[in-house]
Amino acid sequence: MNNVITRLKTKTVGLIALAITICFTAIACSGGGSTQATPGISPEVAVDYVHTVLLADRTAYTKHVVNRLKKLEGKDKADGVIPAEATEGWEEAGGVPLPAQMFRLGSEVAAETADEKGIGFTYNLISTWNINDSHAPKSEFEKKAMEEVNKTGEPYKEYQEIGGQKYFSALYPDKAVSEACVTCHNTHPVHLERFPDKVFKMDDVMGGIIINLPITES
Template sequence: MKRIKKVTCLLLGLSVLASSGCGGGRGDGKLTPQEMTDALFAAISANREAYTREVVDRLQYQERIMEAKEHFREEKVLPLPAQMLRMSAETISQSKDALFSYALLSQWPINKQNGPRTESEKVGLRRVAETGKSHYTEETLGGKKYFSAYYPDKGVVEACVKCHNDHPDSLRKDFRVGDVIGGIVIRVRIDE
């Protein structure tokens, strides 16, 4: 499991470098907080979509070799795409040198701990659900100032939508492919 986490973090880091042009853009080698969160989101999304389409969808639905389930450890199957995203986020959050954090949240969480906790999260999730577009803001948490970016998290394949609609703890049961199911919040510490 540690090897999977290390590989996931390595892939995420390489994806961020590739999507950010290794600091290009304005030519000064610096990214704005929004450019950084946008690059991180591109990498997170690409990794998650690749896992969803090339691993889960292929092995579960096309080749019918192995399923992805909520209780993957106990059942010895694949973790769900949302769980892979959370495991990566937890690995990053455990690093004392992390420059950012991210989380998958929803107004309609299957797991209540993944619902909005701060006013910023409530507003950000509502905005991405209403508009389907990113929302940016600054907030202070624990006395520290952060640039916070909210990105719509859409059900990209039928498996995502079916899981949410069929889950007994789901607060909403009418999702369709392409609907915003939640949001990915990325926070970057900013100095005043």
């Protein structure tokens, strides 16, 4: 099990590093002032690449790891084949992380790598119906973007400035792609206490993946 997680994590970080390289090469090239047309990738497209990788790994982990376990957050899973549990307290329980925790673990590794490279690139999960307080939409940008994504089910993209640094930011819908997403959230004690009227269905927008690409203007 640990091998699977390590492999998934290594793959995620590798692909994100590749996407960042493409993105920053593109930005560097586009500011070159050369008379020749240089091939480049716009931030709108670069952020789509990053999101494609993040969503692919998130979905693959939920479908092919979490969904095959015999236990999900204390409840037996009838069609589970791996004798392990996905649970919030995975470290103490000897289990595996929940999809959102796996996503955060990856984002922490990516943030460290981005720091080492001096490129302040970040991503995170947010939701109007958050279980974890740190996932509430906080900035004006996040609040507006989350509202739009909940309404349209489509990504929301815009430039923003944080502490004097310009970013191209995008919020992509995080949808209920597997029955496990819906069951676990709808029955979670914090969800039931905070949002008793919100019952998720398959394919609903459950939150969003926010990606912030720093833009260097030359």
